[in-house]
Amino acid sequence: MKTDTAHLAWNDRWSTPHGRAEWLTPEPDVAAFAAQLATGSAKRVLDLGCGVGRHALAYARLGLEVTAVDMAQSGISELRRSAAAENLEITTMIAAMTELPFADHTFDHVLSFNVIYHGDPLIVGAAVREIARVLKPGGTYQGTMLSKRNAKYGKGEEIAPNTFVEDAVEPEDSDKIHPHYYCNAAELVELFSDFELLSLIDREHVKPGSWHWHMLAELR
Numbered sequence: 001m002k003t004d005t006a007h008l009a010w011n012d013r014w015s016t017p018h019g020r021a022e023w024l025t026p027e028p029d030v031a032a033f034a035a036q037l038a039t040g041s042a043k044r045v046l047d048l049g050c051g052v053g054r055h056a057l058a059y060a061r062l063g064l065e066v067t068a069v070d071m072a073q074s075g076i077s078e079l080r081r082s083a084a085a086e087n088l089e090i091t092t093m094i095a096a097m098t099e100l101p102f103a104d105h106t107f108d109h110v111l112s113f114n115v116i117y118h119g120d121p122l123i124v125g126a127a128v129r130e131i132a133r134v135l136k137p138g139g140t141y142q143g144t145m146l147s148k149r150n151a152k153y154g155k156g157e158e159i160a161p162n163t164f165v166e167d168a169v170e171p172e173d174s175d176k177i178h179p180h181y182y183c184n185a186a187e188l189v190e191l192f193s194d195f196e197l198l199s200l201i202d203r204e205h206v207k208p209g210s211w212h213w214h215m216l217a218e219l220r
Contacts, residue, residue: 151209
């Protein structure tokens with residue numbers, strides 16, 4: 001089965017104001033590191049899996065040079081409208097996380113928040129390699145991965161190692177009918193073996209049991 005299909009659910013969700021409502025405010029840890037980036041030498045930023053653009057917009061407001069990609073057209077369209085309304089310059093395009101249309105060593109920083117775990121180990125591994133490829137040596141990566149402490153781990157059918165698909169879900173979990181990959185700390189460290197971890201925290205999101213790894217890393 002195809003395992004990189006979650007963008008179909010997100011495309012539907014982001015096509016309505018209600019579906020976009022909880023995805024408009026930048027995450028605190030992303031906003032905090034963005035402020036650091038804006039005071040340093042890093043200028044070129046990629047928001048990989050940008051959704052409706054909450055983080056891309058935050059970067060652009062700080063004067064960073066922002067490129068934002070997603071596979072969901074409705075998210076990209078909403079970001080373009082928001083950027084135009086604020087007169088912000090953001091490069092946007094439809095692109096898969098496993099085949100980024102950029103030259104090697106293009107970006108100083110890559111963000112991918114709640115994105116690259118949407119797939120099986122092959123998809124996730126390919127996405128991590130693409131992130132490493134488009135980052136400059138010494139560039140930084142900030143992102144999340146699903147933790148095995150997450151209440152959804154082990155639910156539904158295991159279609160590949162640590163990768164699950166659920167049949168029946170609540171509307172707010174509609175993407176769970178698509179593959180999701182979960183990992184522990186050791187597996188995450190191995191997956192990002194080309195990176196030096198600067199921070200790694202297993203954090204519960206708003207919903208009880210929604211544990212995610214939050215990581216900050218530097219490409220060796």
